[in-house]
Amino acid sequence: MRSNLIPDLDLAEHLFDVLRLRTFDGVGITREAYGPGERIAHAIVAAEAEALGLDVEPDFAGNLLMTMPGTDSSLPRVVIGSHLDSVPQGGNFDGAAGVLAGLAAVSGMRRAGFRATHDITVIAIRAEEGGAWFPTGFPGSRAALGTLPPAALDTKRLDSGRTLADHMAEEGFSPDAVRAGKSLLSPSGVAAYLELHIEQGPVLDTEQIPVGIVTGIPGSRRLRAARVLGEYNHSGATPRRFRRDAAIALAELASRLDDCWAELDAAGRSLVCTFCVLATAPEAGFTKIPGEARFQLDVRSVTPADVDAVYDRLHALVREIEARRGVRFELGDEAVAAPTPMHADVRAGLARAAATLGVPFMEMPSGGGHDAVAFAQAGVPAGMLFVRNQNGSHNPHEAMRPEDFAAATSVLMRWAAEMAK
């Protein structure tokens, strides 16, 4: 196919610079969802898309659709994008890389005189960083597809305490339309969705491979409010056999569950297991045996059986430790999320594009959640490309080499041209 399809990397580099300059907070990058930082980022990107001659239109929730029309707009469109919000004091690449890659690809197609049959829409999505702003799953992308449950609009932003609907209205958008399920995109009108994103982990950097093709986004089983109940007593006066020490019981559980993960890891199973909180209760104090301990557990994998294996061990350990240490575990409510596989056709198309271009790649699961989940769950064939990056993510030291971004964006561009031709 066309060898003159080269992404407009100067455009992306310029936009990364402007975004950094305009949303730097003195320590890192802050682009608040439905706040000043995200508003600035959307304005920067919209102005550039206008200059490229794209059809630029925000939807009811403020997602920005930037479309290069094809020769037959009745066909389902190809959508490329990611989010423009960031965590507080985060990095410049998480999210923005996917939007700028889309613009660089479309600009490159324009320059090469490439005429697509299908529309190609670059989308800048709102409010993806749920851990930082609105603690609900992908409100921007779900609103873009008309699949956001109305109750999600009542979710409160963690810093302001005000609802998503309030913040959306304040930015000039239409929460009532979103609540009614109105959207500019319909799942059946999208041929495929592709999201380029920095990896956020060390795998590609360690393997010295620039690009990852994502196999799926993990499912999880999580405990948010688990407890161990023992007995408070005098730390000097209570001999070992009379103790019901909740903290040591929890420490044993954590250590032995970690051993379980190590066994699975050594057997080549792909999962992560994290005790996010391990704590004694506020009543704990010096000279007291801890009578209560609390924990949160987060186990994730793209393979549900691997998550289940950890929980099977957890339940066996709980019974054993209860019997031996005289404590009681209360695991509380468990939150279960199914994994989201990336579409086989999209994965295969990306692999073909990378092979044709001679870009080294590996297939890998995602660590975190991404807007691609919302598209996949709506029935849109979805895929993700990871770009090698350094220093993780959600911090000011997040880094990505221009040549790695260029390699991944070339793959994205070739895939999109093939899809839209």
Ligand SMILES: [Zn+2]
């Ligand atoms: Zn992100």
